[in-house]
Amino acid sequence: MTNFKEGLKAVKAFAFDVDGVLSSPEVYLHxxxxxxxxxxxxxxxxxQYAVKxxxxxxxxxxxxxxxxxLRFKGLGITDIYLASSYKMDDFKDFxxxxxxxPGEVLYMGDxxxxxxxxxxxxxxxxxxxxxxxxxxxxxxISPYSLFSKGISNRTTIRGTKAVRNATVRFPTRNCFx
Amino acid sequence: MTNFKEGLKAVKAFAFDVDGVLSSPEVYLHxxxxxxxxxxxxxxxxxQYAVKxxxxxxxxxxxxxxxxxLRFKGLGITDIYLASSYKMDDFKDFxxxxxxxPGEVLYMGDxxxxxxxxxxxxxxxxxxxxxxxxxxxxxxISPYSLFSKGISNRTTIRGTKAVRNATVRFPTRNCFx
Amino acid sequence: MTNFKEGLKAVKAFAFDVDGVLSSPEVYLHxxxxxxxxxxxxxxxxxQYAVKxxxxxxxxxxxxxxxxxLRFKGLGITDIYLASSYKMDDFKDFxxxxxxxPGEVLYMGDxxxxxxxxxxxxxxxxxxxxxxxxxxxxxxISPYSLFSKGISNRTTIRGTKAVRNATVRFPTRNCFx
Amino acid sequence: MTNFKEGLKAVKAFAFDVDGVLSSPEVYLHxxxxxxxxxxxxxxxxxQYAVKxxxxxxxxxxxxxxxxxLRFKGLGITDIYLASSYKMDDFKDFxxxxxxxPGEVLYMGDxxxxxxxxxxxxxxxxxxxxxxxxxxxxxxISPYSLFSKGISNRTTIRGTKAVRNATVRFPTRNCFx
Numbered sequence: 242m243t244n245f246k247e248g249l250k251a252v253k254a255f256a257f258d259v260d261g262v263l264s265s266p267e268v269y270l271h272x273x274x275x276x277x278x279x280x281x282x283x284x285x286x287x288x289q290y291a292v293k294x295x296x297x298x299x300x301x302x303x304x305x306x307x308x309x310x311l312r313f314k315g316l317g318i319t320d321i322y323l324a325s326s327y328k329m330d331d332f333k334d335f336x337x338x339x340x341x342x343p344g345e346v347l348y349m350g351d352x353x354x355x356x357x358x359x360x361x362x363x364x365x366x367x368x369x370x371x372x373x374x375x376x377x378x379x380x381x382i383s384p385y386s387l388f389s390k391g392i393s394n395r396t397t398i399r400g401t402k403a404v405r406n407a408t409v410r411f412p413t414r415n416c417f418x
Numbered sequence: 419m420t421n422f423k424e425g426l427k428a429v430k431a432f433a434f435d436v437d438g439v440l441s442s443p444e445v446y447l448h449x450x451x452x453x454x455x456x457x458x459x460x461x462x463x464x465x466q467y468a469v470k471x472x473x474x475x476x477x478x479x480x481x482x483x484x485x486x487x488l489r490f491k492g493l494g495i496t497d498i499y500l501a502s503s504y505k506m507d508d509f510k511d512f513x514x515x516x517x518x519x520p521g522e523v524l525y526m527g528d529x530x531x532x533x534x535x536x537x538x539x540x541x542x543x544x545x546x547x548x549x550x551x552x553x554x555x556x557x558x559i560s561p562y563s564l565f566s567k568g569i570s571n572r573t574t575i576r577g578t579k580a581v582r583n584a585t586v587r588f589p590t591r592n593c594f595x
Numbered sequence: 596m597t598n599f600k601e602g603l604k605a606v607k608a609f610a611f612d613v614d615g616v617l618s619s620p621e622v623y624l625h626x627x628x629x630x631x632x633x634x635x636x637x638x639x640x641x642x643q644y645a646v647k648x649x650x651x652x653x654x655x656x657x658x659x660x661x662x663x664x665l666r667f668k669g670l671g672i673t674d675i676y677l678a679s680s681y682k683m684d685d686f687k688d689f690x691x692x693x694x695x696x697p698g699e700v701l702y703m704g705d706x707x708x709x710x711x712x713x714x715x716x717x718x719x720x721x722x723x724x725x726x727x728x729x730x731x732x733x734x735x736i737s738p739y740s741l742f743s744k745g746i747s748n749r750t751t752i753r754g755t756k757a758v759r760n761a762t763v764r765f766p767t768r769n770c771f772x
Numbered sequence: 773m774t775n776f777k778e779g780l781k782a783v784k785a786f787a788f789d790v791d792g793v794l795s796s797p798e799v800y801l802h803x804x805x806x807x808x809x810x811x812x813x814x815x816x817x818x819x820q821y822a823v824k825x826x827x828x829x830x831x832x833x834x835x836x837x838x839x840x841x842l843r844f845k846g847l848g849i850t851d852i853y854l855a856s857s858y859k860m861d862d863f864k865d866f867x868x869x870x871x872x873x874p875g876e877v878l879y880m881g882d883x884x885x886x887x888x889x890x891x892x893x894x895x896x897x898x899x900x901x902x903x904x905x906x907x908x909x910x911x912x913i914s915p916y917s918l919f920s921k922g923i924s925n926r927t928t929i930r931g932t933k934a935v936r937n938a939t940v941r942f943p944t945r946n947c948f949x
Contacts, residue, residue: 260459264801266458266459266460267442267456267457267458267459268456268457268458268459269446269454269455269456269457269800270441270454270455270456270457270485270486270489271448271454271485271802271803272448272450272452272454272484272485273485273488273803274484274485274486274487274488274489274491274492275803276457276459276462276489277454277800277801277802277803277808278459278800278801279798279799279800279801280798280799280800280801280807281797281798281799282791282797282798282799282807282809283797285807307803307805308801308802308803308804308805309801309805310805311804311805312801312805312807314805315805437636443635443636443637444633444634444635444636445633445634445635445636446623446631446632446633446634447618447631447632447633447634447662447663447666448625448631448662449625449627449629449631449661449662450662450665451661451662451663451664451665451666451668451669453634453636453639453666454631455636614813620812620813620814621810621811621812621813622810622811622812622813623800623808623809623810623811624795624808624809624810624811624839624840624843625802625808625839626802626804626806626808626838626839627839627842628838628839628840628841628842628843628845628846630811630813630816630843631808632813
């Protein structure tokens with residue numbers, strides 16, 4: 242994890258997959274047939290805070306649900322790549338726009354389409370329930386998972402505190418908890 | 419389970435019950451009084467993937483909720499039998515339409531109305547919390563259940579991986595996890 | 596529980612409280628500010644089944660949410676007492692309408708306003724998390740509770756089977772599971 | 773806790789943060805992109821009961837979701853401070869309006885913006901998963917947390933009973949359970 246902490250110092254931007262990272266696979270069907278995803282407001286606060294401090298944030302997702310885009314826009318995020326069929330292209334677009342090098346980005350993903358980007362970034366992260374191929378390239382594997390509702394509160398509290406007191410960095414639920 | 423793996427090789431189509439198989443019994447009431455069912459996007463991806471690879475998929479449910487039909491249509495599924503009072507009739511209709519033999523179909527159900535169809539198909543499956551009568555005719559009983567939210571992540575990950583690396587087949591949450 | 600099983604034989608009708616019995620205290624806020632309650636479709640099927648077999652069912656609740664009434668109407672229930680300030684009055688109305696004696700009714704409640712009715716009915720029931728005063732007058736305390744999401748699947752399955760194979764009676768989640 | 777019980781006797785009003793105290797961090801996205809928060813109807817009944825008994829209640833939240841305001845208005849609460857950037861200002865406004873001294877207020881919060889107010893009130897409370905800085909100034913830390921869905925029913929029942937039989941006071945889920 243020294244690798245991870247060293248990498249954090251160089252981070253100038255963040256990029257996230259959505260499903261499995263910022264939203265849960267369990268959804269409810271609205272009467273219109275649209276799916277309603279579950280998210281965590283603590284992740285929302287963290288991203289909002291990062292935006293205010295000037296960090297560019299990219300959302301790169303294969304999904305194409307308008308409500309997801311609206312939610313992230315509401316948090317002040319402007320770089321939202323929906324229906325991303327090849328994430329590397331969208332990631333390069335994000336790097337170009339903000340004049341960033343891959344090593345300056347923290348990326349969090351959980352599945353095969355995320356791997357190519359994860360291999361290039363400075364801080365590749367994943368949740369506890371990412372597929373093994375993703376885990377093998379991650380520098381940091383969060384003990385927290387969107388699947389695990391039964392996780393002890395203590396972990397959550399400690400994680401949040403760690404971010405606040407120690408790194409004063411980007412405290413998303415999955416990244417640092 | 420050799421029986422099960424052998425049967426999988428002959429599978430050319432899939433058929434699913436909805437309640438208890440693809441959706442949870444816990445629902446939320448929309449202000450209009452309509453019920454909002456919980457589903458799993460990983461099941462959705464799996465079915466979408468199967469459709470793209472050319473597998474016919476039938477949804478055969480006693481329920482009659484428009485949102486359910488809309489959701490499955492959105493995944494590319496065209497054979498949706500709502501308000502099915504006698505599932506065998508709808509199943510035969512599905513077989514006829516695609517010129518299929520019962521032994522070429524994987525079916526997953528969890529309750530009494532599913533049993534007759536399950537006795538005829540090549541690969542009858544059920545979730546862990548199916549009623550005993552259904553379990554006794556299933557060739558594969560998923561360790562996962564829609565009732566069990568506390569299931570370990572590890573199981574989920576292993577299941578997904580098993581499908582991807584080994585069978586390269588139809589990875590619904592309940593079928594192969 | 597001999598008392599309970601004997602009582603069941605005389606049951607000709609059912610009456611239910613809603614909050615804590617048929618719906619969970621955890622709700623979601625719709626954007627309009629209306630609350631969306633969680634219910635269980637297995638309870639819904641059970642009530643629908645009882646209605647079809649000719650059992651009168653009363654819903655007697657202090658709440659006044661239109662979506663709740665719409666949901667129960669959709670199940671074929673016609674005797675829905677919303678905003679019930681004194682449940683005994685509504686219960687008497689129900690008895691009078693169907694020419695029933697209190698001893699012929701199974702009632703399930705969980706809180707103080709339910710006690711007076713429970714003391715008069717033939718089969719007073721309550722969920723596991725009812726208040727102690729209610730538990731002390733119940734002939735049957737369900738091991739299942741709306742608060743307990745982590746309950747083992749096995750219990751649920753066993754309960755359903757007990758209803759089907761043994762009593763062939765009214766299988767609501769809380770009553771007999 | 774003697775401190776806590778003594779303080780309760782002087783309580784003439786209540787003030788609450790929302791996120792993490794009265795609502796859960798897990799939210800669902802409505803198709804419009806609005807977030808739908810989870811609340812507990814038992815908290816709602818408790819606040820409604822307190823309002824009827826004449827207790828002023830303030831809701832002081834940094835959030836600005838209309839549905840939250842509508843929900844609390846529906847419970848009879850009139851002092852709802854949304855988008856509160858500095859909670860002490862809104863708290864002082866509440867005190868002035870009802871001619872209250874800080875020592876006469878029970879306040880429950882869970883995060884850094886709540887601390888200044890908590891240091892001045894008679895009964896500062898927090899849920900089990902509040903940040904450590906908040907816990908260190910609380911006179912009462914609820915064993916219940918919005919994060920913990922798996923909490924035993926027994927605790928919930930005992931808590932409710934304690935409020936009813938002993939204090940006949942304000943039984944919110946987090947405050948006294």
